[in-house]
Amino acid sequence: MSIDLLLFFVLAAVAVGAALGMLFSRNAVYSALFLIINFATVAIFFLLLGAPFIAMAQVTVYAGAIMVLFLFVIMLLGAEQVEGRHRSGWQRPVAVLLTLVLLVESGYLIFIRSDLVLAVAPVASGYASPRAIGELLFSDYLLPFEITSVLLLAAMVGVIVLTKEEKKQG
């Protein structure tokens, strides 16, 4: 077994284990911390796949900003342990069953029915450098990039409006 394959399987085990830990921990803070581990491992996968810029964006935006926001809200609300009793007992087995069906289907499509040519194309040395990403972002994808700024502004205004204390009517 080559070192690449070994690295992949260890990291994949960490990623899946962290996802399971997020799903099944009772405390929402632990769930958020498990999710940070998962995001960090996915960032390492991005590095392995030759996407250093995306990997760093993943660490700063996802594992940094977004998860800090999650932790902040969990602690603000004091919602660590809030979890209702499971009144409808049939939902949980059905959910697990549907997830297994989804997994089997996707495994079948990926490994058995795959019409994809799975050869990995060789890449040049400057592939996915921040410079290459930036050149593409500011030429072909300039319009979506500008629209993203409008989206972020709209989200910011929306958050302020949503969390502002409402004035009494009349």
Next chain:
Amino acid sequence: MVPVSYYFALSAILFALGAMGVLIRRNAIIIFMSVELMLNAANLLFVAFARMYAALQGQIYVFFVIAVAAAEVAVGLAIIVAIFRTKKSIDIDEMSSLKG
């Protein structure tokens, strides 16, 4: 180089776990985190395909997905805070009325 299909399989597993989290948990914040997990699995698939075809477009898409996810998380958490203020709970079974 690890075969790309392994990355597809890992992405499928993470996506399925996220979908299961949305279905089995009752805490709105955990459900939201599961949605983030699913977005992240899709990002992994995008980057794997970008590597496979030696094209950068997939990575540009991931960049936009990350930006949209950041906006979505801010708005979604604000909505959860607003709901918690009125209902004193973020259990999604409690949020069954449209009147608020």
